[in-house]
Amino acid sequence: MREDMDLERVRELGRQLRVDAVRAADAAGSGHPTSSMSAADLMAVLLARHLHYDFNAPSNPCNDQLIFSKGHASPLLYAMFVAADALSDEELLSFRRLGSKLEGHPTPRLPWVKAATGSLGQGLPYGVGMALASKRLDRVPYRVWVLCGDSEMAEGAMWEAAEHASHERLDNLTAVIDVNRLGQRGPTRHEWDTGAYARRLEAFGWHTVEIDGHDVDAIDAAYREAERTTGRPTAVIARTRKGKGVAAVEDREGHxxxxxxxxxxxxxxxxxxxHIRVEPRHPRSERCARPLDHAPVELPRFDVGDEVATRNAFGQALSALGTVRGDVVALDGEVSDSTRSEFFAKEHPERFFECYIAEQQMVAAAVGMQARGWVPFASTFAAFLTRAYDFVRMAAVSRANVNLVGSHAGVAIGPDGPSQMGLEDLAAFRAVHGSTVLYPCDANQTARLVEAMADAEGVRYLRTTRGATPVIYRPDERFPIGGSKVLRSSADDRVTIVAAGVTVHEALAAADRLAADGVPARVIDLYSVKPVDAVTLREAAERTGCLVTVEDHWPEGGLGDAVAEAFADGGPVPRLTRLAVRNMPASATPEEQLRVAGIDADAIAVAARDLAA
Structure with a gap:
C-alpha cells in the first residue's frame, strides 16, 4: 500500500518546485516564476498527499481533476509534472519555445491538462462543470481541485461559479486561493485580508479554511478538512508571499x-x-459508468407546408438525440421554455442542467463536461451568448467540443426590441478558430443539423428562429456541414440570391416575383455559414454574374462576409449587393422589422432587379 510522503520531504518538494519554476522561466527568458513560487507549497502538499491521479493514464475517468485557474503560474504546473515523472527536465526547459507543448499558459496539448486557462476567472467555472459531471453524470468519487489567484477573484465569472457550486452542493470541489497580495501592477484589492475572501465565499454557502500557505502542516490539515466536508464546496484561502524564498523578489513589486x-x-x-519524484495516490475508483454505444436517432419529422419554429425543431431533435445517446447533456440559462431545451429536460431530467442567468458559467460547465467525455448542448438567446464570449474563445484554445445554440436571433423576433436581438452572433462565432456556424431555415433542416452537430468537432453554433417558418424540405433530406441547397435555378438565371434562416423564405418570395417580371433568379440556402460552400457560390457567380446576399444580422462579419470571402482567392469576383440590418431596430412586428431593415421580399426583389439590369 502506498504511503504518504512525510511532511519534511514535502517541504523539500515545495523548494524543488520553486527551483524548477525559476529555471523554466529563466530558460525561456519570460514567464511568471514569482506567481509560481507563492503557490509551490500548496501544490507540493496536494501532489504528494492528496491528489488521486494516474499520470500514465491521463484519460482515466476516475482521476482527480486539477485546474490551474491562475494559468500564468504554468511553470509551477510543469514543475509538478516533472516531479510526477511525466515530463523530463529537458522538456521543462523547452518552456515557451517554438514547438514545445509547454506553452506560456496551459493547454490540452498536454494530456494532463483538460481545459486551457490563462484568461483569468475561468478555471473555477470549468471546475464546477467537472464537479457536476462527477456528481450527476459519472457518479465517480473523483475530486476537482482548482488553484485560483487572488487577483482573479475580482472576475464576475468566479462568483457565478461560487454561487452555482454552492447551489449544487458540490462537496467534491475545492478551490485553493493563493493570496499573495500582489497583482500585475501592484497590490490586489484585498491584499492579505484572507477574511475578506472568506466572508464573501461563506455568504455564497462555501466552507472556508484560512491558512498560512507556506505551512505544510496547515495545508495538509486544510485539505483533509476539505475532503471531510459534505454538502458544500470548500475554499482553502492561503496567505502566501509572491516570489517566496528569494529575497530579491519576495513580496516585492515590479517582478x-x-x-x-x-x-x-x-x-x-x-x-x-x-530530484524528488512523486507517485500520486491511485484513483479512488477503478470503474466509471459510461454511456453505451448509441443507436440511430429517430428524428422528429415535419410535413412540407407546415409552419414550425426552428427553435421547436431544435428542442424536439435534441430530446430525440438524448433518447438514443446517453452521452448527450443539455444546459440552459433559465430560458429553456424559449430555447425549447425544455423538451430535453422533460424527457431526460437527469442530464439537464439549469444554469440560471449565468451564461459564463453555462458555457464553462459545458467545456468542463466535454472534458469528461460528454456531449453538451448549451442554449440561451443568441444575444446573451455575447456575455460568455471569452469562454467561447477559450473553448477553442481548449480544443473543446461543445454545441452552443442561440435562439431569438435577428430583428425577426419582433416587438421585444434590440436588447433581445442577436445581431452579432454570426460574426462572433465565425471568428472563433475552427468553429462551425449553422443557420437553418426550416424544421427538418434544423433536426438534421442538430444530429450532425453532435459528432462534429470544435465549437459548433446553431442559430434558431423564434417565429414559425414554413417547412420546405422533406424529412429525409440531408444537410451536410459545409453544404448549401439550391432552391431555385435555371439555365437563364440572371441573378443569385443567397440567404439563410428567415431570409430564405423572403428570398423565395422575391424570386417568384422576379420570375413573374421576367427576371429569373437563382436562390441558395446557405445554411452552413462556416464552413461555407464556396463551390456552389462560385458556380452561381459564373452562371449569373451577380449575387445578392440577405441576412438578418448586422452587415459586419455575417453571411455577406462569408460569401464575399469565397471570392477572395484572386479569381473573378461577381457583382455583389449585400442586404443586412443597418439601422438600430426598435419594437415592431416581425414583418415590420424585416421591411424596415430592408431584408424582406420586396427589398430583395428591388436589389436583385437593379443588379441584374
Whole structure:
C-alpha cells in the first residue's frame, strides 16, 4: 500500500518546485516564476498527499481533476509534472519555445491538462462543470481541485461559479486561493485580508479554511478538512508571499511576469536543485459508468407546408438525440421554455442542467463536461451568448467540443426590441478558430443539423428562429456541414440570391416575383455559414454574374462576409449587393422589422432587379 510522503520531504518538494519554476522561466527568458513560487507549497502538499491521479493514464475517468485557474503560474504546473515523472527536465526547459507543448499558459496539448486557462476567472467555472459531471453524470468519487489567484477573484465569472457550486452542493470541489497580495501592477484589492475572501465565499454557502500557505502542516490539515466536508464546496484561502524564498523578489513589486534577475543565485538561495519524484495516490475508483454505444436517432419529422419554429425543431431533435445517446447533456440559462431545451429536460431530467442567468458559467460547465467525455448542448438567446464570449474563445484554445445554440436571433423576433436581438452572433462565432456556424431555415433542416452537430468537432453554433417558418424540405433530406441547397435555378438565371434562416423564405418570395417580371433568379440556402460552400457560390457567380446576399444580422462579419470571402482567392469576383440590418431596430412586428431593415421580399426583389439590369 502506498504511503504518504512525510511532511519534511514535502517541504523539500515545495523548494524543488520553486527551483524548477525559476529555471523554466529563466530558460525561456519570460514567464511568471514569482506567481509560481507563492503557490509551490500548496501544490507540493496536494501532489504528494492528496491528489488521486494516474499520470500514465491521463484519460482515466476516475482521476482527480486539477485546474490551474491562475494559468500564468504554468511553470509551477510543469514543475509538478516533472516531479510526477511525466515530463523530463529537458522538456521543462523547452518552456515557451517554438514547438514545445509547454506553452506560456496551459493547454490540452498536454494530456494532463483538460481545459486551457490563462484568461483569468475561468478555471473555477470549468471546475464546477467537472464537479457536476462527477456528481450527476459519472457518479465517480473523483475530486476537482482548482488553484485560483487572488487577483482573479475580482472576475464576475468566479462568483457565478461560487454561487452555482454552492447551489449544487458540490462537496467534491475545492478551490485553493493563493493570496499573495500582489497583482500585475501592484497590490490586489484585498491584499492579505484572507477574511475578506472568506466572508464573501461563506455568504455564497462555501466552507472556508484560512491558512498560512507556506505551512505544510496547515495545508495538509486544510485539505483533509476539505475532503471531510459534505454538502458544500470548500475554499482553502492561503496567505502566501509572491516570489517566496528569494529575497530579491519576495513580496516585492515590479517582478510580475519576469524571470528572476539572477536565476543561478536564486536556485542557490532556494537550496539548490533536487530530484524528488512523486507517485500520486491511485484513483479512488477503478470503474466509471459510461454511456453505451448509441443507436440511430429517430428524428422528429415535419410535413412540407407546415409552419414550425426552428427553435421547436431544435428542442424536439435534441430530446430525440438524448433518447438514443446517453452521452448527450443539455444546459440552459433559465430560458429553456424559449430555447425549447425544455423538451430535453422533460424527457431526460437527469442530464439537464439549469444554469440560471449565468451564461459564463453555462458555457464553462459545458467545456468542463466535454472534458469528461460528454456531449453538451448549451442554449440561451443568441444575444446573451455575447456575455460568455471569452469562454467561447477559450473553448477553442481548449480544443473543446461543445454545441452552443442561440435562439431569438435577428430583428425577426419582433416587438421585444434590440436588447433581445442577436445581431452579432454570426460574426462572433465565425471568428472563433475552427468553429462551425449553422443557420437553418426550416424544421427538418434544423433536426438534421442538430444530429450532425453532435459528432462534429470544435465549437459548433446553431442559430434558431423564434417565429414559425414554413417547412420546405422533406424529412429525409440531408444537410451536410459545409453544404448549401439550391432552391431555385435555371439555365437563364440572371441573378443569385443567397440567404439563410428567415431570409430564405423572403428570398423565395422575391424570386417568384422576379420570375413573374421576367427576371429569373437563382436562390441558395446557405445554411452552413462556416464552413461555407464556396463551390456552389462560385458556380452561381459564373452562371449569373451577380449575387445578392440577405441576412438578418448586422452587415459586419455575417453571411455577406462569408460569401464575399469565397471570392477572395484572386479569381473573378461577381457583382455583389449585400442586404443586412443597418439601422438600430426598435419594437415592431416581425414583418415590420424585416421591411424596415430592408431584408424582406420586396427589398430583395428591388436589389436583385437593379443588379441584374
Amino acid at each position: 510580475h511576469g519576469k524571470p528572476l534577475p539572477d536565476a543561478e543565485e536564486a536556485v542557490i538561495e532556494l537550496g539548490g536543485r533536487s
